Amino acid sequence: MRAGRMVSLLLLLQNRGKLSAARLAAELGVTARTVYRDIEALSAAGVPIYAETGPFGGYRLLEGYRTRLTGLTADEAESLFLTGLPEPAAELGLGAQVAAAELKLTAALPTPYRDASTRIRQRFHLDAPGWYSEAEPVPLLTAVAEALWRDRVIEIRYRRWSPEPGVVTRRLHPLGLVLKAGVWYLVAVRRNQPRIYKVSSIQRSRTLPEKAERPEGFELSAFWRAHVEGYEEAEETETALIRLSPQGIAALPDLLGPRAARLARRTLTGEDAEGWRRARIPMESVPHAAAGLLKLGVDAQALEPAALVAHLTATVRAMAGLYPGG
Structure with missing residues (x-):
């Protein structure tokens, strides 16, 4: 745990230049005292970190020093697709992996590309939920996402509103998760047909040992696009x-x-x-x-x-x- 934190500290200094102990502590989720101890350990190991005193002081690496510790772990690599979506990543339980992956990716980029990625992050932001609304609580999202990633069948208790309101039990083969206007939806196969379930309406989820089957040629984005188009054109149903x-x-x-x-x-x-x-x-x-x-x-x-x-x-x-x- 400490080794990973020290690598992150080193990459922060490499990517962003001078940073105060307070800023480093906030980025790493630790106390300033922990930052002091980690910097002492890095200095003792030969990493050229030096301090600048004064009201605008902080820590920085010696000019020209760059670490090669930028290899991504498997979890960090898998989370790269969510680097532009920090809040959904956190809901999926991947917030820490996304932060670490983005940091390592930035450190590995040549300086012009690294500067461009920083400018993009400073100038563009995706806010999925609509105005005057907050994302619905989805306590079972992580469990559903894990089963989906592992290709496992899940059994859920689900509150539905049509055709008749009530709680039902469903055995599903997960195909994908979609975030639409701040709401998470599960696409899963039931009775050989892809169907859509609102994740916030799932009251209980149990991952089964059976391997989930994906229909041959199924493409999540194409299925969702067709669903949205059909839903918006429907006049008599729902x-x-x-x-x-x-x-x-x-x-x-x-x-x-x-x-x-x-x-x-x-x-x-x-x-x-x-x-x-x-x-x-x-x-x-x-x-x-x-x-x-x-x-x-x-x-x-x-x-x-x-x-x-x-x-x-x-x-x-x-x-x-x-x-x-x-």
């Missing part, structure tokens, strides 16, 4: 029937998004004396659809399916109980 006021219709793009607005406007029917009309909106799940309709407030009313109406009724009653006179 939709909710609602009533909308004129204000609700106008607010659809901002509050429910452009896809829901397109489907609603294509399916608008009827108009009562007050201008209310019926329409259909896509329904990923009952909670998801309910959350969207609640944003519309009194300008929307759910009519179907019954599970959505019941969910909204219970939610509104609970909300009313929070206020005086409710």
Whole structure:
């Protein structure tokens, strides 16, 4: 453990130049006292580290010194594909490996490329979740990812919302994990067909000794792209029937998004004396659809399916109980 930390300390100085003990401690996740001890040990081993005193002081390597300790471990190499996604990497339990791999990769690059990679990291950042939303807790993501990586069958207890709400047990052959708008999805085979499961809805996961089978020629990105296109074009399956006021219709793009607005406007029917009309909106799940309709407030009313109406009724009653006179 200490040897790996000392290599990381050495690579930090090599890649970034002068760094204070406090900065090194923060990067390595240790105390400044530990940094002092590691620097003493490196100096005793012949590594030319010297200190600059003063308010802007710190530690640096002798000009021109470079270490060759840049070999990647297997775990670090496997995590390289996530170097631009630190938060998803941490959710997968690969945060430390990603940091170490990126550090070693940077140290191994020629100076012009190393400078370019630093400029890119300083100027571009990927933030997957949407506005005003946080990633859902996915406590079983690491276990699912491990089974996926090892090509093992898993058995899960899963809370589904359609065709009927309830908790079911499924035996799956994992094919891949997809992060979409801050939400993790598992693609897995059940009954010889690839299906999609929301990881946050998995209540329990057990890895089985049986080896998972992958369909010949299966490509995760192509499957997901086809799924998204089909999902966005669907009008009759997984939709909710609602009533909308004129204000609700106008607010659809901002509050429910452009896809829901397109489907609603294509399916608008009827108009009562007050201008209310019926329409259909896509329904990923009952909670998801309910959350969207609640944003519309009194300008929307759910009519179907019954599970959505019941969910909204219970939610509104609970909300009313929070206020005086409710």
